[in-house]
Amino acid sequence: MSLPLYEFHCPDCGSFDAGFTMAAVPDATGCPQCAGSSRRRVGGGAFVRPGSAAARLIDATKRTASEPAVVGAPAGRSNAPVTRNPLHRKLPRP
Numbered sequence: 001m002s003l004p005l006y007e008f009h010c011p012d013c014g015s016f017d018a019g020f021t022m023a024a025v026p027d028a029t030g031c032p033q034c035a036g037s038s039r040r041r042v043g044g045g046a047f048v049r050p051g052s053a054a055a056r057l058i059d060a061t062k063r064t065a066s067e068p069a070v071v072g073a074p075a076g077r078s079n080a081p082v083t084r085n086p087l088h089r090k091l092p093r094p
């Protein structure tokens with residue numbers, strides 16, 4: 001099992017990812033290149049505000065994956081004619 005990655009930003013070297021447990025993730029950590037203080041970037045996709053549009057989308061996606069919506073009829077052929085053009089009636093039927 002690997003630690004979740006958090007994005008930090010070093011003012012000198014740029015962004016890098018560092019793994020921490022969720023309980024122990026600091027607000028800043030040492031840059032792996034210059035050991036300078038690098039602040040954690042918040043809102044980099046790891047955290048989604050509850051109730052936001054993004055959170056609802058993620059919830060809906062998860063729900064669809066585990067509990068697909070029940071459909072009443074198979075997709076595709078229905079009783080309603082697709083076309084009303086009489087010439088189309090002469091076409092071979094499957």
Ligand SMILES: [Zn+2]
Nearest residue numbers: 010013031034
């Ligand atoms: Zn650095």
